[in-house]
Amino acid sequence: MDRQPETRWRASAIALADGVDRLAARFCEVVVIAVGSALLAMLAANVGARYALEAGGFRFAQELPERLFPVFIMAGVVLGVQKGGHMGVETVLAMLGRQGARIMLLVGHAVVIGSYLLLSRDILLLADMLWIDRSPVMGIPASYGYYTLAIGLTLVIVVTATQAVRVALMGPEAMPVPAPEEQVA
Template identity: 85%
Template structure:
């Protein structure tokens, strides 16, 4: 009976980790598509406007991409982390047995999570200081990009934690393996 309860708890934790990952992936995919499309449309419209308008284009067309680009990039970074598309050196990991690799991976996840928590705290402090600095045309606070970075790091913390749960319960095989077209050997 105790063994079944243990298996049920593990299965529930793994299912929850996958569910959270799917939610984060869908959010980031929507952001990448929406923001990427908006950037493309805006830049295309501005090129056309340069030839039509006496002003030489839209005044906001330089500022808005600068504000949207961090959102686009952070959503892509989260997706990269989820798919194992980040840079890694796995020489030592390959020399370890299964349990050693699991422990090393979990230690790495803890280091990433701890580092990003500390980094996020400093980013939020910096964002608070830059709230009064505004862009000249649209009046968007300079802190916007820093808040975007902090939210992106929070999502990376979440997806790293879900990977850690899977590695802890399933072993090193639970780590994502990027598709061959997404990696360089």
């Protein structure tokens, strides 16, 4: 029996998962750097403006960081999930053996994906209700933060799915391992 088509299919699926992961990582890295830099520059400029301007700073300087911070956080959450930087308990996995650990990880991934799909749906319903509530200075709808959260959760779903593909095809050792300095014993 020729196993080459199956091997090519597995390699293609893993390559696709890796490509999607790289794309999500690059996007989130750019967002973290751009938004983090903008937040830092804006806050520094506002501190300077407090001393230089009679008005005591920029009126938008409190609202804009409030609107940008959820974007910054959600991009960081996605990167944390990709790098295995979320909280995990490994004791049970070690007791299950390789196949049991694979099944448990896949069930866990399915629970995360299903939960985040439901949560995203409810967040979008809430955002639809809050579009009319606007910030006093800039007029940005309150729904903005909720849409940001829904987009972030969608990206978490995507990177969780790519991890599930790798675990299904390669085993539990395909799970990301955080750098030693990021682990808590």
